Amino acid sequence: MLTEEEKKEILEEVKQYPYPAVACIDALKIVQHHRGWVSDESVKDIAQILEISNEEVDGVATFYSRIYRKPIGRNVILICDSVSCMIMGYGSIYEYISKKLGIAFGETTSDGRFTLLPISCLGDCDHAPAIMINDDHYNNLTVGKVEELLASYN
Amino acid sequence: MERPLTKHIKPGSPPLNLKDYLQEGGYNGMHKAFKEMKPAEVTSLVKASNLLGRGGAGFPTGVKWSLVPMDDESAKPKYLVCNADEMEPGTFKDRYLLEGNPHQLIAGMIITAYAIQAEKAYIFIRWAYKKAEAELRKAINEAYEAGYLGKNILGSGFDLDLYVHSSAGRYICGEETALLNSLEGKRGIPRTKPPFPAISGLFGKPTVVNNVETLSCIPHIVENGADWFKSLSLTGTGGTKLFGVSGRVKKPGVWELPLGITVRELLEEYAGGMADGYKFRGALPGGVSTDFLTEKHLDVKMDFSTVAAAGSRMGTGTMIIFDDKTCPVAFIHNIEKFFALESCGWCTPCREGLPWVEKILSSIEEGTGKMEYLDVLKFHTKYLGPGNTFCAHAPGAAEPLQSGLNYFYEDFVRHIDEKKCPWR
Structure with missing residues (x-):
């Protein structure tokens, strides 16, 4: 069941469009904002409110890389693995984080603190290597800097 | 050297707010367009300026606009979409413009919407560009308060609403028809062309999709004219261009420079040459979807036609340097x-x-x-x-x-x- 707040926010988005289905991505983002991820049940709820099939909503949800269809950790680390960051050594940043947290790309720590994911170019190529943690960008990274950074997220 | 696009950008400081931007002559182009020009005149001017699309394909912007039907009542509403879904690996130029001067983009969008008579405009921005999105939203609010957006802009009878849509993350959404599907809430899959978006785009209505840098050029073209814009480049193509260099160079970065500057000048004068201990082996001149240039191409001029003649494409103009220590x-x-x-x-x-x-x-x-x-x-x-x-x-x-x-x-x-x- 969507909460009243979620419903209200989705209907607010629907208003600006010619028909409700246009708000599909917005609706997925709203639910994810409140719950961290989008469950099968939420897919059905969104389908109902937007008057489209569950499959259509799931088709959209699984197309986009920033819609999570599995639970994620409290913090999401996104490591840029594109070519400029590769040249500048994202590999050592990944190895450090992966070893320190005991997780590979696509995994979440057992305490639910971090999820580790790769991401394409963050537009920080002149300050590579770069990562994002949640909504924050960090660049010109060294292993030392990453160590400090990780400690600042609970 | 004139740098109209980045003149007011100070990295590390917030962008100019509306009041300060107006003091610097910001929005002059928009005022001029509304006061002195008919929509078709704006399109003709942009055609004459030889502005080529900065998203990577280099299609003439004025020609794109001129494909939009101007007399067909059934073709309403029309849409303008700014492609700010920058995601080409090695590309970091639109982010610089979005974070550095959102009002310049908004002014460009208002003029463009006026030229094609679009009532609704969207900025399709990459979700990861959080700071850019926040600055844009702030600037859009200021523009509404000043009466530059909304109903009857500056008493011209022209209405325009501008929305920001943050993407959900997929490279393909930079392809303009995939972007339109995504804006419609669907999977971002490209559409068959023709019909081109200028005839049938967003919600089946005439739509122009332009890149951030392209739209940011528009206010300057309207304010200073087509000949001035052409004179900015070294090759006769219109304008300056944001060029970037990343990889093992001494000073990676992004600079606004005349179109037609050579690869060597960019690499050596602006990026400071190769970092100590690294040798140049090649470069991708404009993102990962462009062919390699090598040492024999160092004197190639960075312009759409000259890079094409060297067997590559200028793409986004942000160069990735490939060195001898990388496999x-x-x-x-x-x-x-x-x-x-x-x-x-x-x-x-x-x-x-x-x-x-x-x-x-x-x-x-x-x-x-x-x-x-x-x-x-x-x-x-x-x-x-x-x-x-x-x-x-x-x-x-x-x-x-x-x-x-x-x-x-x-x-x-x-x-x-x-x-x-x-x-x-």
Whole structure:
């Protein structure tokens, strides 16, 4: 069941469009904002409110890389693995984080603190290597800097 | 040297707010367009300025606008969409403009919407550009308060609403028809062309999709004229361009420079030359979907036609430098893996071909490649090339692969002969 707040926010988005289905991505983002991820049940709820099939909503949800269809950790680390960051050594940043947290790309720590994911170019190529943690960008990274950074997220 | 696009950008400081931007002459172009020009005159001026689209394809902007029907009542509302979904690996120029001067973009969008008589405009921005999005929203609010957006703008009778849409993350959404599907809440899959978006775009209505940098040029063209704009470049194409350099250079960065500056000038004068201990082996001139340039191309002028004549494309103009300490197979593998992951899956050559290319490159890099694999890669550069796929995604992927095979062929062979990566 969507909460009243979620419903209200989705209907607010629907208003600006010619028909409700246009708000599909917005609706997925709203639910994810409140719950961290989008469950099968939420897919059905969104389908109902937007008057489209569950499959259509799931088709959209699984197309986009920033819609999570599995639970994620409290913090999401996104490591840029594109070519400029590769040249500048994202590999050592990944190895450090992966070893320190005991997780590979696509995994979440057992305490639910971090999820580790790769991401394409963050537009920080002149300050590579770069990562994002949640909504924050960090660049010109060294292993030392990453160590400090990780400690600042609970 | 004039730098109209970045004159008011101070990295590390917030962008100018509306009041300060107005004091610097911001929005002069918009006032001029409303007071002195008919919509068709704006389009003619932009055509005459020889502004070529800055998203990477270099299509003439004024020509794109002139395809929009101007007298058909059934074709309403019309839409303007700003493509701010910058995601081409190695590209960091639109982010600089979005974070540095959102009002310049908004002014450009108002003028463009006026020229094509669009009532609604969207900025399709990459979700990861949080700071840019926040600055844009702030600037849009200021523009509404000043009466530059909304109903009856400056008493002209022209209405325009501007919305920000933050993407959900997929490279293919930078393709303009995939972007439109995504804006409609669907999977971001490219559409058949024709019809082109100028005739049938967002919600089936006439739509112009322009890049951030393209739209940011518009206020300056209107304010200073087509001849002035053409005089900014060294080659007769209109304007300056944001050029970037990343990789193992002394001073990576982004600079606004005349179109027609050489690769060598960019690399040596602006990026400070190669970092100590690294040698130049090549460059992708405009993101990963462009062919390699090598040492013999250092004096190539960075302009759409001159880079094309050298066998590559200018693309986004943000150059990735390839050095001697980076393995070419690993470098190209990284790029093809990106393209394989980001294929939308709609057409077979791209969906099936790119993962195959990726696997072959991976096996060569791991030392298990065979000589006949090189023929398979070459075969793919042909069948993933222009005319064989639904959109430009796979042809873009084929560019660094075909030129890499050509220029670094011996390095591929060494991996196969030595059964390992010589760079490891």
